[in-house]
Amino acid sequence: MVNDMNTWTIERLLGLEPYEFEELLGHLFIKMGYRAEVTQRSRDMGVDINISIENFGLSHTWIVQAKRYVEPVGVKEIREYSSLRYRDNVDGVIIATTSGFTKEAQKEALGHNVKLLDGPLLVKMLEHYMPEDPDRSIHQHALSENRETWNIEGTVLKQGEKTLGETEVFFRGERVLMACTNRRIFLIRDTNSFLSKRREVLHSIEVKDLLGWAHETPLMYLVMGGRQITVLSMRARKPEHAMEMLECLQQGYIRGEHLLKFERTRDEFILLTNKRIAKIHYSGGADEISLKNILGTELKGGGLLSRSKLLLMGNMKENTLSEIDCADLASWKEAIEAAIRVS
Secondary structure, three states: OOOHHHOOOHHHHHOOOHHHHHHHHHHHHHHOOOEEEEOOOOOOOOOOEEEEEEEOOEEEEEEEEEEOOOOOEOHHHHHHHHHHHHHOOOOEEEEEEOOOEOHHHHHHHHOOOEEEEOHHHHHHHHHHHOOOOHHHHHHHOOHHHOHHHOOOOOOOOOOOOOEEEEEEEEEOOEEEEEEEEOOEEEEEEEEEOOOOEEEEEEEEEEHHHEEEEEEEOOEEEEEEOOOOOEEEEEEEOOHHHHHHHHHHOHHHHOOOOOEEEEEEOOOEEEEEEOOEEEEEEOOOOEEEEEHHHEEEEEEEOOOOOOOOEEEEEEOOOOOOOOEEOOOOHHHHHHHHHHHHHHO
């Protein structure tokens, strides 16, 4: 007699909480060779799971909707979720359910590249890829509990380092992968040949060295500290995904020096932190001044042929900036004076 306690059943799946069902599906797709990310329930934007796979430079990205239903999924849900393919610019949508699909839903799915996984097929997939005891799989292999064991291909993670996610960005004219952990940000380039594929880490940024980030959709800027502030510019393929990852890092750098204000002008970046002001020139080089050396600010009015500027008054040192020329001088004046008061 077969011991039914060690097999996957639809009844077991129906007994899960909705988020447990989503995490179980995420782990199933990892077992199948995909990268999988279960979205935060407060920020899922209608998406339960994102999965992707890449082989020899060919990549595919899919959205997975998890439906722990008893009744069949109807055509209304197919139409609703098929639109996510176009909104998020992915290759397709997968709807996985513990029940089945109506005939109208199956017909509708054919026209929108929506793949349907019904309850019996889902059970077969779980039995094939996760034949271990279902109770153990549900409670010990939840996606959120395994994040610290994930690896970012091409890197070696440190003890206690946990993967937060990854997304495509365009950096210095080429497409690269931005991958975040709780300790570092990686920019990784694929270097493929006909016979081999490998990854090259272009930048590895310690979160403790990150002063902050700014964005002007779709452009994004990472600001690093040290003896001299530097800025990395990039364009995110999915800006909202990249920003969500960076927001998870905030507690890692906000306690030290951190970015308060940022503006990109025609010739340079202007930055204010809780310790200094800097102008980073596109042509190279930078001018900086400590807030401790500033006693006050003053707006210098421009005439018919000149623009207004913001003067920084105080103990000016050699090779430091003494004025700011940007679009919103009044807000900069207010921000700098507030930073001086608390520095």
